[in-house]
Structure formats: C-alpha cells, structure tokens
Amino acid sequence: MVKFYESSTVFQYNWHQVAQAFWQRYPNPHSSHVLSEDTVFREVRDNKLFTKRLLTKTNRVPKWGERFINNPKVGIIEESVVDPKTRTLTTYTRNVGYTKVMSVVEKVVYRESDDNPNCTIAVRSGWVDSQVFGFKHAIQAFGVERFRKNCQQMILGFNHVLSHLYPKHGQHETNVSSEKSSVQEAKDKLKSAAKRASDLVMPKANVMVASCQD
Amino acid sequence: MNSVGANCNELKQEYDACFNVWFSTQFLKGNNSERMCAPLFKEYTECVKEAIKEQKIDMKEIEKNVLNTEEEQKKPTGQR
DSSP states (O other), X not given: OOEEEEEEEXXXXXXXXXXXXXXXXXXXXXXXXXXXXXXXXXXXETTEEEEEEEEEEEOOOOGGGTTTOOOSEEEEEEEEEEETTTTEEEEEEEEESOTTTOEEEEEEEEEEXXXXXXXXXXXXXXXXXXXXXXXXXXXXXXXHHHHHHHHHHHHHHHHHHHHHHOTTOTTHHHHHHHHHHHHHHHHHHHHHHHHHHHHOOSOOTTOOOOOTTO | OOOSSGGGHHHHHHHHHHXXXXXXXXXXXXXXXXXXGHHHHHHHXXXXXXXXXXXXXXXXXXXXXXXXXXXXXXXXXXXX
C-alpha cells in the first residue's frame, strides 16, 4: 500500500510573489541537496503556463539501503501549471529511475488564501511506495521521514528567497517577529526530524499520514 | 543554479533571466506571447538534451506527462 501524507503551509506573501519566487527558489541556503535544475519543456496553452523541469538531487540513503541504491544522484521531474486567472500554481514531482525501490510523488498546490489576499497557501500531498520485498515498509518509512525533513527545508528555503526578492514587503513589521520565531521553530522541527530519520531502525508500519506540521 | 550539463550553464542563466522578466512583466499581466525568450530557450534546451543523453538519464521518463492525466496519484478516499 502506498503511504500518503498531506501538509499545508502559509506563506506571508501574495500569490504573484510566490509564483515568481517559485522559479527562483534554487539555490538557497537550505537546498544544498539540489545539484542541478533545468527547464526541458515550456509552453502557454489556454492562458496557462505548462513547464517541465529536470532536477538532480543528492540521494543519501541509510546504510541498509545501499544494497538497493548505489547512485549518489537522483533525477526528479517537476511538472507544473500556472493559472493566473484562478491564481493557482500546481506542481507535480516524481523521481526517475529507482522507482521500484522507492517512488516518491509530491503534488503541491499554491493558492491565494481565501481569507487574506496577501497570503498564499501551499497544500502538499505526497505518496511514497516501494516494491522491494521484505524492505517495503522500512523504505516507505524512510521516504516519509525524508519528506518531513525536506518539507522544512523547502519552507525555509522558499521563505529565504521570498524575503530576498521582496524585502520591502507590505507586512514587513509584523513579519519580522513571526518569521523569526517560525524559522527557529522550523529549525527545531528539522533537527528532531533529522534525529528521527537517523534513529530509524524499525519500520513504522502504522504511519499512514505524516504531516510536516507535527 | 547549475544546469545538468556544465557546458549549458551560461545558456541556462541567460534564459532564466529572460524568463523571470517575461513571467512577471508579460505572462502574469495577461500577455501570453512566448516570443520574447524563444530563441534563448531553443538554444538552451538543445544543450540540455545533449547533456541528458550523455548522462544516460531516461528521456522517455522525462517526456512522459503525469499531471492532469489518468496516471496522476489520487488522494486516498476517506482521508484528508
């Protein structure tokens, strides 16, 4: 069975800002695992922008996983659709190669907040699967733990890029304090997620929904 | 950010710079013409395709579309 998880994040920037920053996300201080980024396809159709990018990332695996994966690099395909009319940016990413060992799919929908047009909500869904007999659960649990970790890095990295692109941001005053605390909070979470990942010996077979908020 | 092909880095930077301007000043404002960065895009993606071939990354997998197709993963029913 595929493991599914979902989480949501609020960015204190409007949708136009988030959409622009999305293309300029890398590099950032939290993206050292991203090695390359390329646009391989792009076109405007029905007033929407369709893009496909190829990312390569480092592929660090626990000791026990080395028997399945020996390539230090993994390719990620990111499909995206930007719809300015509905103010929605949808991204769908999947790994290429090693999909039988571990397939990780993530979908993120960035939408303008219904309550506050100055905020953007990102809803992130993930699916982790493995077809390796006997190691399936361990691999799935590892994949979910890595998702938690990468989730925080994604948020920290994205906020970093946003704050550089839009330093004189409308809600600057109020954001400074909240950003600081959320960065600290996220760092703590990242630490504990990293610890959990390194402590991971037994598969957590019952983890069905992992949220990056917990 | 680097390109997958070290020799494509310069082309990538030029194209990305053009795209970012186009995206904010044209596309988000309702102008859908892709002409502005088309020549840079062509040159850049040709370079990347060569690099992908050289590095033996599966081009078929890259060409496959999943988002908004039947193959897209669905949320499990009964869970939010």
